[in-house]
Amino acid sequence: IDVNVSIGTIFSVLRKVGHSRGVSEDDFLQPGKQQAAAGYCVYGPQSTLVLTVGEGVAVFTLDRETGSWVLTQEQVRIPEDTKEFAINMSNMRHWAPPVKRYIDECLAGSTGPRGKDFNMRWVASMVADVHRILTRGGVFLYPW
Structure with a gap:
């Protein structure tokens, strides 16, 4: 607020x-x-x-x-094709290895294993971040 x-x-x-x-x-x-x-x-x-x-x-x-x-x-679905993810990068030191590996793969871009450039978006308002994912696609993560 x-x-x-x-x-x-x-x-x-x-x-x-x-x-x-x-x-x-x-x-x-x-x-x-x-x-x-x-x-x-x-x-x-x-x-x-x-x-x-x-x-x-x-x-x-x-x-x-x-x-x-x-x-x-009506019948809203998360778009399947996306290049976005939402995660609080400041908590990276706490992430489990599979989470860190996934984010590293996204950050590697088009030359990485996922073969495309991703954008990270983080508003730090869970509802705003989740709504963006619902409308534009992607994944919201909040690991600790």
Whole structure:
């Protein structure tokens, strides 16, 4: 927020486990395949809601004049052909060898084993980085 970059919120909707009253730890500690819905919202020059309820991904854009969310894309998929990746390079010293090898291969460019030049993009706002990957292709990594 302090550097005026797009930020966002990620969310997961789970069904309650059992019929007991109140909320328990088991209600939250469920496998991802148990999600009823999941998505994120990007707050920036436009507000965008990306949502799945298990069958594809839809994108909604906030119409600021009406205050309504308008469906702007359906069945969104990450483009397969890409030359981008998003990773925090300052943590390289902590990466597992396979992660480091993958990034080294990308950085080697067209003369390297992947045979093409890659661009690294890093906004340091996970939702903004993930949204760019969803729309332009690539991979988002956050290894430690």
